[in-house]
Structures are given as C-alpha cells and as structure tokens.
Amino acid sequence: MKSATRGKTAAGEILVHLSRALGLPATGVPRGDSFRAWVQAALAAARRRRASELSIHIVDADEGREFNRHYRERDYATNVLSFPAELPPGVRLPLLGDLILCAPVIAREAAEQGKRLRDHYAHMTVHGVLHLLGHDHIVDAEAERMEALERQALARLGIADPYA
Numbered sequence: 578m579k580s581a582t583r584g585k586t587a588a589g590e591i592l593v594h595l596s597r598a599l600g601l602p603a604t605g606v607p608r609g610d611s612f613r614a615w616v617q618a619a620l621a622a623a624r625r626r627r628a629s630e631l632s633i634h635i636v637d638a639d640e641g642r643e644f645n646r647h648y649r650e651r652d653y654a655t656n657v658l659s660f661p662a663e664l665p666p667g668v669r670l671p672l673l674g675d676l677i678l679c680a681p682v683i684a685r686e687a688a689e690q691g692k693r694l695r696d697h698y699a700h701m702t703v704h705g706v707l708h709l710l711g712h713d714h715i716v717d718a719e720a721e722r723m724e725a726l727e728r729q730a731l732a733r734l735g736i737a738d739p740y741a
Contacts, residue, residue, distance in 0.1 A: 589628035619706035622730035641679030659708035
C-alpha cells in the first residue's frame with residue numbers, strides 16, 4: 578500500500594508519503610490523514626513554518642530488525658527509526674527525510690504500556706519527526722526539550738502525556 582496525503586497549514590504545505598510493507602496487515606495501522614495530522618502537530622510544536630515533505634514506511638518485525646541492524650548495528654526491531662534528508666549544499670527542498678515505523682513493536686508497546694494503539698502511533702510519529710528536525714534525547718537537557726515538544730504536539734491532538 579502506498580499513498581500520499583497533502584495539506585496546507587500555517588506551517589506551509591505538508592506532504593506525507595505513506596507506505597506499508599508487502600504482506601503487512603492493515604489492521605491497526607492508522608489512515609494517512611492521521612499521520613499527516615501528527616506530522617503537522619510535531620512541526621507546529623517545533624515552530625517549523627515552511628513546507629515539509631517526508632516519507633513514512635510501516636514495516637513488520639523482520640524488516641524493522643533488518644533496518645535497525647543495518648543502520649544502527651542493533652539486532653532487534655525498534656519502534657521508530659528516523660533518517661533525516663541529507664541534501665547537497667545549496668539545495669533548498671522541503672524534504673525532511675524518512676521514518677520507519679515497526680507495526681508489531683508499536684502494537685506490543687501500546688499493550689504493555691496500557692495506551693491506545695492510535696495514540697502510540699501518534700507519539701512515535703511525532704517523536705520521529707522531531708528527530709528529522711534535529712532533536713535528540715542522548716543528553717538529558719536535550720531529552721527534556723524533546724519530550725516537552727512531544728507533550729505539546731500530543732496535547733494539541735488531545736493525547737495524554739506519554740511519559741506520565
């Protein structure tokens with residue numbers, strides 16, 4: 578399944594390319610307009626006010642594990658991987674990069690944490706978009722800033738604090 582969802586906001590045009598791995602059931606995977614809304618909330622929280630384009634690929638555990646092993650040298654599937662666009666100097670395009678969301682990991686975590694599946698997808702999407710924008714959580718002060726932006730974006734969507 579591949580689709581694109583586009584919208585205009587105060588932050589400019591937002592284009593989200595969404596794809597799902599072959600054979601991955603659609604059960605539990607939110608619709609494209611939900612992903613666009615979550616991306617929009619993350620961009621608003623980060624105060625990005627220009628056009629933005631990114632791709633989101635929903636994968637199974639095997640593909641998620643392969644991505645994590647290849648790019649991070651960690652031999653397990655993780656919830657979200659972010660790949661910021663690396664544009665040549667002087668090239669001005671609205672490309673943010675790519676997100677890989679692992680459906681079985683997100684479903685398992687939502688169940689373990691007692692969260693609605695849809696809310697956890699929203700959180701992982703917001704989290705990934707903030708990584709695409711350069712935010713990180715390695716240093717405590719940066720982690721606090723990133724988590725505050727996540728809380729702000731999710732609150733705009735009516736989603737409870739994921740860290741509470």
